[in-house]
Amino acid sequence: MNKGTDIYDLFIIGGGVNGAGIARDAAGRGLSVILCEKDDLAQGTSSRSGKLVHGGLRYLEYYEFRLVREALIEREVLLESAPHIIWPMRFVLPHNPADRPAWLVRLGLFLYDHLGGRKRLPGTRTLNLKTAPEGAPLKDEYGKAFEYSDCWVDDARLVLLNALDAAGRGAEIHTRTACSSIRREEGIWIVEMTDTASGTKRTVKARCVVNTAGPWVNDIIRRVAGLNSSRSVRLVKGSHIIVPKFWEGRQAYLVQNPDKRVIFINPYENDLALIGTTDIPYEGHPEDVAADSTEIDYLLKSVNRYFKQQLVPADIVHSFSGVRPLYDDSAENPSAVTRDYIFEVDADNNKAPLLSVFGGKITTFRKLSEHALDRLKPFFPNMRPGWTAKAQLPGGDMxxxxxxxxxxxxxxxxxxxxxxxxxxxxxxxxxxxxxxxxxxxxxxxxxxxxxxxxxxxxxxxxxxxxxxxxxxxxxxxxxxxxxxxxxxxxxxxxxxxxxxxxxx
CATH class of the missing domain: 1.10.8.870 (Alpha-glycerophosphate oxidase, cap domain)
Incomplete structure (x- = not known):
């Protein structure tokens, strides 16, 4: 609908979950939108997650109460919006007194049950692993567990459905198209896009540029736009392994490690299991990220500490790794780096703003998108109000x-x-x-x-x-x-x- 327009309202850089979410929300508010992604939609971080829509139980230990509450509320919203790609899952957390005391786990799960106004998902319960079927695959030394609810998501399809909805509302979506330069001229952005296959260039104009480039967010600010920023992302690598499923039932497991990290062992694709994730500082090129032998060994040991069936490297069907572009809050421990998000708006005399997104997580992408557009409201006073909280994603209208x-x-x-x-x-x-x-x-x-x-x-x-x-x-x-x-x-x-x- 907007193709050929003289000036777009928003030019969005990055086709991950945040870029696609903002494109969808903006198009539904009446803005003209164009999005470019240098690779495929969700090719980077947004397809390499743990595939969960969750509040983030462990974030409570870092006093991230606002983030956890927002994520828990969003969990319910997203479950309603896309029940074909998001569904409830029960997680069994075997209690290991060597890691966290039972009272602390109970307190965390009580807050988890009540902090976000849980409506559809069942609450926490205690399991006797000696009699409950969920205890069958676990070592005999574990006698008690806590079971709680979160949700599974097909992360790459979540991105795709947001892009589809955005396109259906008039947004232009360009994959395999890099943003090669942006510059301000007389209160308008002049944007050059380059088709990465043919090298063909196209120049468009936009009133605002939204930078959702994830791990490349600072590169867009400094190299592409030629600007400076006082903020930065901290790249943290998270790796997963996939093995044949080795237990009966639809439940997932969450196990604790002595280093206070937790590892998810989730049913995947009917007959497989997805195990992850690690948290390691990363300084290489985001596109080169891969799981290394140390991480694989760490994940296998984490599982073998709890389960009777002992996994070996030969069991691994596939592995993948993603780079989380977390907002750098100077925390020493990568696991303690905030999963919250912040925005930076650079404007020239209240014109031609560049909004850059730092951080974020899949579960809160819709709220992040809503907040991003609220930040841009002064530049688009006629923009319609937010609408996505009650809207279904394509295919979710069952x-x-x-x-x-x-x-x-x-x-x-x-x-x-x-x-x-x-x-x-x-x-x-x-x-x-x-x-x-x-x-x-x-x-x-x-x-x-x-x-x-x-x-x-x-x-x-x-x-x-x-x-x-x-x-x-x-x-x-x-x-x-x-x-x-x-x-x-x-x-x-x-x-x-x-x-x-x-x-x-």
């Missing part, structure tokens, strides 16, 4: 936000779909699965089958509606098919994808 009921309805509507495939489509696309399936009336209508659940129709849908340009965009971020494919299957899919690009 009756009563009940995924199981929705899945049952879809199985009745498409009886020819195998259960696993119907659940896959319902989970990733929600009500948008109608658009994906279109006129299909049988499995054969889905086209070439590349792996157990990946068919040609889904791949084409991602290409035409979700900015998927490369095979890894499909296999690693928009879906997790890549985790379940053989090397041969990946080669076949890559060759097919490439042939489709040439044909186009």
């Amino acid at each position: 009756a009563n936000a009940d995924f199981e009921q929705f899945l049952g309805d879809m199985r009745a509507k498409y009886p020819w779909l195998p259960f696993d495939l119907a659940k896959h489509y319902a989970r990733l696309y929600g009500t948008r699965m109608h658009d994906l399936l279109g006129s299909a009336r049988s499995v054969s209508d889905l086209g070439t089958r590349f792996s157990k659940l990946l068919y040609e129709r889904e791949a084409q849908f991602l290409r035409t509606t979700e900015w998927a340009l490369w095979p890894e965009d499909v296999l690693e971020r928009r879906t997790k098919h890549g985790l379940h494919m053989t090397e041969e299957e990946r080669v076949v899919f890559t060759n097919w994808w490439t042939s489709q690009q040439v044909a186009a």
Whole structure:
């Protein structure tokens, strides 16, 4: 809708969760928006998280009460907005008196239950691990545990759905497009974008630039804009490993370490487990981040301290690492660095503001977006008020936000779909699965089958509606098919994808 406009209201740099969230909120408030991302949407930090929408139980130890309360409130809001990609999960916290006393854990969980006005999720309970089934995989020395609620999220799809909603409201979304320069001229930003594949450049004008570049936020300020900032981000590396799931049940586990860190062991992709995360200062290039042997050893030892089944490096199916761009509050311990966010606004005589975002976490992205636009209100006095608190993300408009009921309805509507495939489509696309399936009336209508659940129709849908340009965009971020494919299957899919690009 805005393509070709003379001057955009907002030019957003960065296609992670904060950039996509601000684009969505701004477009819904009536602003003209353009967003550029130098790689793929969610390719950096926003797809390399622990996949949780949570309050951050351990942040209570660092007296981050405001952040935890905001995150707990947002947990309920997000659960309502996208029940296909966000769902409740119960976490079992075995008590180890060598790490934290029981009274401290109980106090933290009491605050966790009551600080954010919990509505839909069940509260904390105490488990006798000698009799409860949740105790079966744990070593016999652990007799008691606490069980509490948080939520799972498909982090990359959360970013994608925000970008989709923004585009549906008129925003322009440009992936694989770098912001190569920005400069002020007569109260307006002159912005140059460069297509990273072709090198083609495009220049646009904008009344405001929003810098949500995450780990590159200071680089945008200093190198691209040629400005200075008194604030900075502190890069902290968090690594995860994926192994075959080694316990029965849908519950996750949270274990404590002597260094006071906690490690999540979560069910993942039905038959896998996601284990993480580490907290290590990082000084390299964010795009080069990877889990190292020391971190992998740390995670394996953390799990083996509690569970009967002893994991070894050969069990690891996959590992990944992300760089958290935390606001540098000078804390000595990386785990103690605040997960809160702050803004910096640089304006020229109350014109052409540059708003830079430092810090933040996935759970609070919607509130961060709302607060960012509130900060820009003086520059856009006619901007409409916030609206996202009661709005659903694309595909989330299912009756009563009940995924199981929705899945049952879809199985009745498409009886020819195998259960696993119907659940896959319902989970990733929600009500948008109608658009994906279109006129299909049988499995054969889905086209070439590349792996157990990946068919040609889904791949084409991602290409035409979700900015998927490369095979890894499909296999690693928009879906997790890549985790379940053989090397041969990946080669076949890559060759097919490439042939489709040439044909186009």
